[in-house]
Amino acid sequence: MAAQDPDPAAEFRRNESWLFDTTAGAYVRKTAVSLLTLVVFAFVLFPLYWMVVTAFKTTAEIQQIPPTVYPNDFSLEGFRLVVESSIQAGGYTSLFANLFGWQASSAIDIDILSLVLNSLKVAVGAGAIALVLGTAASYVLSRRDFVGKNALMSIFLASLMFPGTAIMVPEWELVSALGLFNTHLVLIFIYGAMTAPFVVWLMKGFFDDFPDSIIEASRIDQCSSIETFWYVIVPMARNSLIASFIFAFLLAWNELVFALTLLDNSRYTVPPGLLTFVQGFNTQWNVVAAASIIISLPVLLGLAYIQRYFVQGLTGGAIKG
Amino acid sequence: MSYSKQARGSFESVSERIPEGVKVYLPVLPVTALVGLFILYPIAQAIYSSFFNKDLLAPSEAEFVGLANYAEIWSNPTIHQVLWNTLIWVVVGSSAAIVLGFLMGWLLHEKLPYTSVASAIVLIPWVLPRVVGASIWQFMFGGSQGIINELLVQLGVIDEYIVMLGSTELSLWPPIIGMIWRLAPLFALLTLTSLQGIDEHLYEAARMDGATPWEQFRFITIPMMRYNLAIGFLLMLIYNIRNFSMIWVMTKGGPGVSSSTLPVMIYRTAFVDFDVGLASALSLILFVVLLVFSYYYIQVYDQVRGDV
DSSP states (O other): OGGGOSOHHHHHHHTTGGGTOOSHHHHHHHHHHHHHHHHHHHHHHHHHHHHHHHHTSOHHHHTOSSOOSSOSSOOOHHHHHHHHHHHHHTTOHHHHHHHHSOOOOOSSOOOHHHHHHHHHHHHHHHHHHHHHHHHHHHHHHHHOOOTTHHHHHHHHHHHTTSTTGGGHHHHHHHHHHTTOTTOHHHHHHHHHHHHHHHHHHHHHHHHHTSOHHHHHHHHHTTOOHHHIIIIIIHHHTHHHHHHHHHHHHHHHHHOOHHHHHHSOGGGOOHHHHHHHHHHHOTTOHHHHHHHHHHHHHHHHHHHHHHGGGHHHHHTTTSSOO | OOOOHHHHHTTOOSOSSSOHHHHTTTTTHHHHHHHIIIIIHHHHHHHHHTTEEEETTEEEEEEEOTTHHHHHHHHOHHHHHHHHHHHHIIIIIHHHHHHHHHHHHHHHHSOOTTHHHHHHHTTHHHHSOHHHHHHHHHHHHOTTTOHHHHHHHHTTSOSSOOOOTTOTTTTTHHHHHHHHHHHHHHHHHHHHHHHHHSOHHHHHHHHHTTOOHHHHIIIIIHHHHHHHHHHHHHHHHHHHHTOOHHHHHHTTTOSTTTTOOHHHHHHHHHHTSOBHHHHHHHHHHHHHHHHHHHHHHHHHHHHHHHHO
């Protein structure tokens, strides 16, 4: 190929070899790209950096003016206060005192353990509902034609755009009328309803690409359609299913508006709980940052897993990565 | 959609007694019911409530007032300011996120040693719990210890620390900057994915024909990316207009309504002033705008599907 190439520069470019190119132009380009990258990504990363260093500062240090760029006294005070406050609020103080002879005493009040448990309950429930109902529907929507199918798909896609702020007031009225105010169950349903259309689109994309010949083969092997679905298709769809679940989980984990309006603070999930804490104790930023890091960890772990599916999931499969 | 009648036939042995025409709908029914009850029904409820003067705490005493709530929106200068703020949010926030995100996506597409790590890290602002991201920005912009004040002083932009979140003139902007920080990475990822999806051979062929880099960009890159960019563009508009958390955490929409957009105003009207009727009418405006965006989103989506 290269031997027939009339233009040696074209061959150079094809190999992306400007990286190794020794001409001045290539150096300028490389330097410009690197510098620009640095500036742009400083904007993205600095707030994250700031959260992490703030979490490791002492209460005295966060009040210094001008602020210190990195902790002078590296301290776990923020994390300690969060943990101790959870122990206190959970009523485990005497247990810890008896077991370890250590008296937890925290000046702040954030029960992060119960917030996390509430959020886990809601997020897992919503993920499960969205996954089961969404997948069942997507299979039929992909494989069969029926009246109203395209309209239904469009409604599902449009419904992804509305949730949250556009319907918080009528949602409140509906939930009150149903007598489900201040229950985690209703949040599970709402988050399920918000993410199931997403799962429908994502999984429909998967089923559309699923080869018919495999289904043919299982039919010849005397599988019923439900057996085919469960033993043949589901195992092959594993990755898409996990990605769907994580998307639903993340939405429920992050959602603020409904959690804030439909729950009392005794049953808060993480987002409204953290919000209340931020607004009540916004001089204790090291504690806020420590709590933030703790509740962000599940999200970052989920992200590492679903990164490949992220764009596809985000656009319901419109853009394939 | 090219499955044969026979292939479809293989899915029909659950129950012979249910008529075929009905059976197809059974798996679709639960999710439709869920979405219908918790998303579509509330929209209808909002339309209905918007014609009433209704107190959140005494909904049974609602009184029919016709279009009075809409007349209030038409004549109330406070609401006009909120609508104006919303427009600024959507226009400034979206264009900045798009430009910055496109640039980031472009940089990530360069094959440099750190790009694969960078494209993983860059998503963190988007997936971080919204309240967490917003409270970091609140801390950075905030009163006496804010790092941004210090930064501006060091750069010589201002002489001494100024109040930003509590200022009527300035408070609209910090949440927009926070939102750009959250959304730009998303657009960057869409850009990166689209760039990776373009066949290298197209560029090669163009270079053979003597196309300049600009011509390659104009006649290959942009046309190949147009649907993805359109989807990204609409997502930016949608996320910006329906954002609540960034503003609510940082400023609560204040002082006054100086940093309130439509969603924040809806929340305040319903859950602070308890005026459900007016809040519903405001919701309707937001809903109609989102409906228009969704319409275009679906249009673009169908185009993508048609092309693939």
